[in-house]
Amino acid sequence: MKCLKIAVQKSGRLHDDSLQILKEAGIHIDNGKDQLKAHASNFPLEVLYLRNGDIPQYLEDGVVDIAIIGENLLVEQERALPIAERLGFSKCRLSVAVEKSFPYKEIKDLNGKKIATSYPNSVQHFLDKKGINADIHIISGSVEIAPNIGLADAIVDIVSSGNTLFKNNLIEVEEVLTSEAVLVVSPHITEEKDQILNELQFRLRAVLMARNSRYVLLNIPNEKLENIRQILPGMNSPTVMPLMKAGWSSIHSVIPKESFWEIINELKTHGAEGILVCPIEKMVL
Incomplete structure (x- = not known):
């Protein structure tokens, strides 16, 4: 199978975050010191470390298939390249x-x-x-x-x-x-490489959803369950389990990171106790 070629910034603020999200997506990159090209050991991906301002041209010419760049660069260079994913970092x-x-x-x-x-x-x-x-x-x-x-x-x-x-x-x-950082696609990407891109996007979305969510566990009196359910819809619906303490239940759900404190305060107002919040490593729907 051919490798999907991805361009990332050679140095600067986008470089480290780009490699980090690929790492969290389970992609191991064998990168020696001062190399300008590296291969992933467990995924059909080849990474090219390029000068930031040159990356849009490499995409338009089909030298690379995809790239992680700042959206502001596309605007400044007036490039009409399709954005496949908004990555949420380097805002x-x-x-x-x-x-x-x-x-x-x-x-x-x-x-x-x-x-x-x-x-x-x-x-x-x-x-x-x-x-x-x-x-x-x-x-x-x-x-x-x-x-x-x-x-x-x-x-x-x-x-x-x-x-x-x-x-x-x-x-x-x-x-x-x-x-913010975006994943941009070359107009010359082949059908075979597009299939690899689909798998990469699947992994990236799992990482991004996890980054933007928190797993919450709490205890609540049964008479308050409906109120809490309205606050915590979860992915489909919250998980409710009875506790040994009569008249009480434990609720497990997922809440968005951006509204975390507002939701926690509302839960406390409605009688929630023993609230435990955990980060999520990956989140697949």
Whole structure:
């Protein structure tokens, strides 16, 4: 069987997370030091470590079959490549930032200003949409320093935690777009390799569902069961088991990670006791 060729970032913030999700999907990659190509030992997958900005072209040319890249790169390069999966990591946003002393009140304050960025296409589309006429200065790196040295009045750059902006006396004032890691497919993928991709997606979805869910066990008086059932529908329905203590039951279910604390508080309000929460390794529906 032929190998599915996947491109991942050679270095940078996406590299480690890309390899981690493949590892959690049960794929063991034999990667020696400084290798630019590696094979999985237990899955028909070949990994190519490439420069991030080059990956979309490799996909369009059919050199690689799939890739894990940031969605913002597709937008910036204006590539119409199909996204097979949203992977939920490396979440960030492309934002406008100005110095704290800049008297910014609304987007119109950028009219006639100089904006430094490494994402000129995304910025231009944003400005056009807002009806703003500004002068874009393209900078490859260290965009944050531009206002401080008088090169620009504002910057547009990738923001995750915001720490870099804070350290450079900048504040975020507008969001241009949001981004996360995505699995992208080449338009030239063969039917045989598409079957391998289907198996890979099956594994990735099991990992992603587990990452986004928590397994919860709790004890509840029987007269409260219906109330709890409404809070905890689970995948299909919660598992209910009688306890030795008369009039009590144990409920097992799955809750979404994003609303975890809200659900836990609601469970406590309805009389839940002995709440135990566990991570889920894999989740297959």
